[in-house]
């Protein structure tokens with residue numbers, strides 16, 4: 052764990068990294084300079100915390116065409132080597148230069164690195180030369196490796212950093228051509244794919260492997276296949292993690308490393324079958340290095356959604372009014388059943404209703420629990436669906452219970468909601484500092500893949516939204532972060548609503564049923580429907596049918612999505628959706644209008 056990846060003082064970062072299970076840290080120089088503890092004290096703290104210090108970084112702008120500047124830089128480096136001896140670390144990362152006096156000639160650059168190698172050796176140290184994606188003359192890992200090799204010094208090697216490689220679209224296959232002994236260090240970071248300059252992209256948006264869109268596993272696997280056998284180190288510069296509780300970030304980071312090795316194991320399987328560029332014994336060697344994680348589980352559907360209800364049972368009243376059939380088999384909760392999906396509410400003394408639990412159907416609940424434990428989750432035993440099962444808590448504290456593929460349906464009273472097909476998706480609100488951790492949890496533990504992510508305008512800010520679905524779309528979870536202002540000052544004191552969306556084959560019929568049952572539905576107002584007519588040239592009768600029921604529409608080249616929302620009860624509302632002609636989104640275009648309608652209170656509502 053690079054200390055730059057965590058919030059807090061240096062000592063707080065070290066404590067969080069150790070508590071999360073890391074065995075080593077990279078000390079980022081700024082963290083040491085800002086610390087009151089002298090290097091010797093930091094060294095002692097690390098020893099007490101069971102942390103090796105495996106890198107000190109960064110050393111910037113070593114090389115120079117100006118001899119006097121070079122001499123000064125070498126003297127600066129000697130002082131850093133002295134500092135490293137006090138810290139007990141023998142490897143320093145040297146970034147490629149960005150200065151206007153940087154050396155372009157590779158032989159001259161190699162000679163200067165050789166001189167640095169001599170200086171390092173005097174202090175029992177080594178240096179790892181890294182190509183910054185924005186380096187003045189060296190911005191490609193293959194060049195940095197060639198220059199380090201040309202330096203021809205035992206104390207000079209290279210550092211691979213997955214962000215600098217993948218952000219520029221450089222092929223990581225070239226890593227296999229680097230002698231493994233030349234790779235002194237490996238830094239790993241993921242990032243969302245953004246169209247922006249690499250420097251701010253690196254300094255603000257890096258995230259942990261599996262939380263973004265870069266193929267970090269390819270870099271890590273190639274480095275190990277090339278013969279690197281050092282640490283897998285996470286170097287993440289991220290504005291959210293700079294503010295988030297360090298221990299939570301460190302725990303998510305540790306999970307990301309375990310999940311990364313799981314992905315690498317699967318890649319080894321693919322390479323075995325495809326015979327791509329790596330001898331079978333090399334693949335076996337690397338596979339043996341990876342942390343053991345049980346194979347991933349693929350959810351086959353939701354068995355239940357459980358809610359904490361307010362003491363007055365407001366949410367239970369809404370579910371009754373919608374027309375779900377009460378299930379008489381649930382002893383300690385109010386429950387309803389539709390086919391093989393249960394809804395349950397428990398009065399919890401909560402000041403507002405919320406989703407408290409999801410039952411996820413998996414082929415092998417026991418194996419899913421083993422994998423969850425290996426990925427750092429605390430697995431608890433629970434009673435659900437009338438049997439002992441195992442569960443873990445998602446980052447937003449929603450309890451996720453691993454359920455068997457099918458459960459005999461109880462003896463439900465036959466209520467009925469016309470057209471109802473089952474649960475389409477569940478939307479969960481995350482604390483702002485848990486969004487990336489939740490994405491990783493639902494990917495690594497829940498077996499879902501990231502789909503579209505959107506930043507949706509809310510009257511009081513932006514709602515960050517990430518859809519995650521199982522490969523067959525049997526389970527979809529939409530993760531949302533509400534704008535902080537809404538949480539503190541929004542009209543209903545919203546600290547984030549959650550909802551369950553039900554699929555229907557006929558939303559008009561479902562809507563008429565709900566209206567007849569006096570279910571309070573959300574209306575977004577006439578301006579929306581006038582725009583709809585302009586957008587989609589909707590026939591007047593069709594528009595009237597949607598407007599009178601409060602139905603929202605998203606029509607794309609890939610199908611149509613019809614949506615209808617109940618009003619919010621506490622922190623929960625219900626949604627009914629009809630997907631037409633293969634539409635696979637979640638109605639992002641309509642979210643701002645829904646949010647605006649939900650934020651209106653009193654006569655504005």
Ligand SMILES: O=C(O)c1ccc(O)c(O)c1
Nearest residue numbers: 109144146181212253254
């Ligand atoms: O953004 C930087 O300056 C920076 C410093 C050190 C690194 O290892 C790195 O990848 C980036």
Ligand SMILES: [Mg+2]
Nearest residue numbers: 181212238286
């Ligand atoms: Mg780096």
